[in-house]
Structure formats: structure tokens, C-alpha cells
Amino acid sequence: MKRKLWLFFLLAFGWSWLFWWPVALVARGVAVPPALAGFLQGPFNPAAWGPLIAALLVTFLEEGRTGMANLLRRGLAVRFGLWWYLVILLLFPVLIGGALLLAVLTGDPPPDLPALADPLVIPIAFVYILLLGGPLQEEFGWRGYALERFQERWNALASSIVVGLAWGAWHLPLFFMPRQEFYYQRPIWGLLLSTTLVSVLFTWVYNNTRGSVFAALLFHTLFNLSHWLFPTLASDRASLYLFVLLFASVIVVLLAWGPERLVRDPWKNPQACRGA
Numbered sequence: 121m122k123r124k125l126w127l128f129f130l131l132a133f134g135w136s137w138l139f140w141w142p143v144a145l146v147a148r149g150v151a152v153p154p155a156l157a158g159f160l161q162g163p164f165n166p167a168a169w170g171p172l173i174a175a176l177l178v179t180f181l182e183e184g185r186t187g188m189a190n191l192l193r194r195g196l197a198v199r200f201g202l203w204w205y206l207v208i209l210l211l212f213p214v215l216i217g218g219a220l221l222l223a224v225l226t227g228d229p230p231p232d233l234p235a236l237a238d239p240l241v242i243p244i245a246f247v248y249i250l251l252l253g254g255p256l257q258e259e260f261g262w263r264g265y266a267l268e269r270f271q272e273r274w275n276a277l278a279s280s281i282v283v284g285l286a287w288g289a290w291h292l293p294l295f296f297m298p299r300q301e302f303y304y305q306r307p308i309w310g311l312l313l314s315t316t317l318v319s320v321l322f323t324w325v326y327n328n329t330r331g332s333v334f335a336a337l338l339f340h341t342l343f344n345l346s347h348w349l350f351p352t353l354a355s356d357r358a359s360l361y362l363f364v365l366l367f368a369s370v371i372v373v374l375l376a377w378g379p380e381r382l383v384r385d386p387w388k389n390p391q392a393c394r395g396a
Contacts, residue, residue: 125269127285128178133260136170137293143167143329144296168254171261171290179265183298191264193266204329208338211321215365216346217312223358237351246345262287263336276323277379284319288312302353310359318343318374324373324382 122237147150152160180188222305224230235241250256262283270279288311294304303311322336326331352358376383 131174132171136167139167140293148377149385170257175261175265195331200329212342212346217350219351219362220352220358222361250341255337259336264333276382278322280320284316288315320370
């Protein structure tokens with residue numbers, strides 16, 4: 121494998137699982153010192169930062185301070201077309217909220233949507249999710265480092281699938297802990313399928329915004345925020361509709377943009393993606 125992808129995954133998984141698996145063991149009744157248990161189960165557990173730490177460290181080993189600065193700079197790459205901002209801001213709310221609406225229209229009882237009753241809560245939740253709910257901890261690693269390196273060797277579709285499977289598998293310890301998120305109250309194959317499908321959409325956005333990690337950060341935030349707003353995964357019917365909608369979206373993207381780079385006519389528009 122080119123570059124140090126093996127080292128990135130070793131560090132990303134190793135760091136996160138080092139702090140997550142003890143929490144899972146505590147949840148299963150394994151005794152640990154009370155101070156350690158309090159730290160691991162508290163808000164300062166650093167487990168989720170594994171992909172970011174791994175991406176920065178391995179990039180520094182490969183490319184030095186300049187490479188690490190370039191990676192971080194892509195987290196501030198905000199200049200891309202209005203169309204892609206609309207895709208980033210609307211796609212997941214439409215898919216996830218739409219799946220819930222379809223479930224209600226076909227027989228599910230209307231769910232409670234407390235977050236929508238107080239619109240001021242939504243921007244606060246957005247900032248919290250962006251900074252502490254996954255995107256910042258993960259996207260410099262999954263997209264900014266791993267996806268970039270895989271696409272040096274494979275096409276966009278194959279790279280997306282591998283990154284999506286790794287992204288899902290990284291969450292494995294969370295399925296053995298008491299969690300409020302609906303993702304971890306379902307079988308892990310559901311998360312693996314979801315991250316694989318969603319990973320194709322992430323690559324599509326990432327490649328068409330010239331490798332903007334900022335775009336991936338926003339997209340990830342809207343994905344998590346949409347699941348917080350709409351309890352789609354709490355319903356079997358809505359979950360099935362969501363998988364169908366995600367699969368249909370991926371097929372449309374592959375047919376319209378092509379699996380090679382997920383960018384339409386990259387040679388006619390050299391600025392359409394990084395490295396084209």
C-alpha cells in the first residue's frame with residue numbers, strides 16, 4: 121500500500137480502541153479503579169480523536185510540517201460553488217427526514233420532534249456536533265488522509281467502499297456500551313452498510329470541492345445533526361426507507377458522475393477536483 125496507510129489505520133484504531141474498549145468492559149461489569157472508570161466514562165475521554173491524531177502524525181512523518189499545515193489548511197477551504205453548499209446542507213436532512221416522513225405516511229405513528237420545536241437549539245447543536253460530535257475528530261483522517269491516499273491507487277468508488285468499511289468498523293466498541301444514539305442500538309452490519317453508502321457520497325462531495333476537508337466536516341455535521349433531529353433509526357420501517365434512499369442516491373451519483381473520480385468531465389474542468 122502506498123505511503124503509510126497501514127500506520128494511519130493502526131494509530132487511528134489503536135488510539136480510539138485503547139480508550140473505548142475499557143469503557144465497554146466496564147459496561148460489562150469488569151472492575152477498574154473508580155478514578156479511571158470516571159475518566160473513561162466522562163466527557164474528556166480522548167478516544168474519538170484517533171483519526172485526527174493519526175492523520176496529523178502520519179502526514180508529519182511523510183511530509184513534515186509543510187504537509188501537516190497543508191492538511192490543516194484544507195479544513196479551512198471554504199471556496200467552492202453554491203451548488204455544493206446546497207448539497208452539503210440539504211442532502212442528508214432530505215434523505216433522513218424524508219425516510220421518516222415516508223414511514224409515517226405508510227403506517228408509523230408520528231414521532232416526537234422536540235428539537236424542531238425550539239429552532240434556537242439547532243445552531244447550538246450544529247456547533248457542538250461539528251467540534252465534539254465526530255466531524256472534527258474524524259474527517260481529517262477518513263477523507264483528508266485515507267481517501268486521498270487510496271485514490272492515488274484505486275478509483276473513487278473502490279476507495280470509498282474501503283474507507284466506508286473502515287469508518288464503520290472503527291465504531292465497533294461503541295456497540296458494547298450503553299449509548300443514546302440509535303446507530304449503536306442496531307446490529308453493526310447496519311452501520312457498516314450505512315457508512316459504506318454514505319462514504320460514496322462523501323467522496324463525491326470531497327472530490328468536487330477540490331479536496332476540501334471543510335466540506336467533509338460540514339457534510340458529516342449535517343449527517344449527525346439530521347439523525348439527531350429526525351429519529352429515523354428508531355423505526356424499522358423508516359430505517360429501511362433510509363437505506364433505499366441512500367442506495368438510490370449513490371446509484372444516481374455513480375451514473376451521473378462516474379465511478380472513476382465521481383467528478384463529471386474532469387478533463388474539461390481541471391479545477392473540478394484536486395489532482396485532475
